[in-house]
Amino acid sequence: MPDTADADAGADGLTVGQVAARLDVTVRALHHWDGIGLARPSLRTVAGYRLYTAGDLERLHRIVAYRELGLGLERIRAVLDDTTADALGALRAQRTQVAERIDRLQRLGAGLDRMIEAHEGGPLLTDEQQVAIFGPGWDPDGPAQARRRYGDTTQWRQYAERSASRGPEEWQAVADDIAGLDRALGEAMDAGVPPGSPEANRLVDRHREVFAAYFPLTRQMQVCLGRMYEADAGFAAHYDGIRPGLAMWFRRLIDAGARAHGIDPDTATWDGGQEKRR
Structure with a gap:
């Protein structure tokens, strides 16, 4: 069943500030993702303000999820947009990097x-x-x-x-x-x-x-x-x-x-x- 807030976004659109608060990201990050074409709001008000639809919010949820796993923005773009991209392979590669980072941090902690x-x-x-x-x-x-x-x-x-x-x-x-x-x-x-x-x-x-x-x-x-x-x-x-x-x-x-x-x-x-x- 769709999230009520996402449904609201589909009906009227959500502002940048509302989306930032909902996803716990900064307005600056949303502007950056918009600027590089990773996640652009689909609607604009008459005054020109950005509005995010339910579909936009779903894409942003996925971006945030992959970013929290440590994937870079270009890798995220490939996973979301490139039908030939190996999403599972990307995740496995990231898991290997995380394991190496954990090992380095453990050695740093021991030191x-x-x-x-x-x-x-x-x-x-x-x-x-x-x-x-x-x-x-x-x-x-x-x-x-x-x-x-x-x-x-x-x-x-x-x-x-x-x-x-x-x-x-x-x-x-x-x-x-x-x-x-x-x-x-x-x-x-x-x-x-x-x-x-x-x-x-x-x-x-x-x-x-x-x-x-x-x-x-x-x-x-x-x-x-x-x-x-x-x-x-x-x-x-x-x-x-x-x-x-x-x-x-x-x-x-x-x-x-x-x-x-x-x-x-x-x-x-x-x-x-x-x-x-x-």
């Missing part, structure tokens, strides 16, 4: 979830995975503590961005690089490598490269880290556990390397570390 989780807690690892990768002395609550302290900084955001793309294997590679650097520092200290020497400066540069797994490290920032390695009980215990006095010795290497690049370690600041990165 956003990982980024949110990384911003909230750092490495996307279980407590057991963290201990297995970083060693029995690792505190799994460390990243959460760091977020509470540094969560509003650029460096934390950079750290989170890197963390979001890493799994256990990638973090194991980071841990291996850190362990390799620690061994090299201990061996260099044993060998009496002097601060400011080419070998010492290579170790300082290697530290910056390894640390970039967390966030980019300028030389001024590295000087600040060197101070912390010596002054902070936890860091000092780590380095001095490798070799007694290594924390202080490593800071001297960092300071000497900074001086070679025109940086005064006594005045270096974390937020002043914006010199060009090599």
Whole structure:
């Protein structure tokens, strides 16, 4: 049985505004469809205003239905007007595109979830995975503590961005690089490598490269880290556990390397570390 409103349209015609409200489309869209010949109103008032008949409204219903399925206007025109057009094939092709789009959106959603989780807690690892990768002395609550302290900084955001793309294997590679650097520092200290020497400066540069797994490290920032390695009980215990006095010795290497690049370690600041990165 025909819709009463459609019957009314057949009797008197409906204005553009009435059709737009009925179909939940914009007047601008109706004007556009009229302009490209996709859906033209069949009637005009004496004053020249467009009026849509019941037949026009039926065509518009079909256009809206296909548009909501994602078909482009030219594809819709072919489905409605071309007797040779494969409407079922068009719908199947659109279904394939929708499935691909859903897959992309799901992957995007998963990526956003990982980024949110990384911003909230750092490495996307279980407590057991963290201990297995970083060693029995690792505190799994460390990243959460760091977020509470540094969560509003650029460096934390950079750290989170890197963390979001890493799994256990990638973090194991980071841990291996850190362990390799620690061994090299201990061996260099044993060998009496002097601060400011080419070998010492290579170790300082290697530290910056390894640390970039967390966030980019300028030389001024590295000087600040060197101070912390010596002054902070936890860091000092780590380095001095490798070799007694290594924390202080490593800071001297960092300071000497900074001086070679025109940086005064006594005045270096974390937020002043914006010199060009090599």
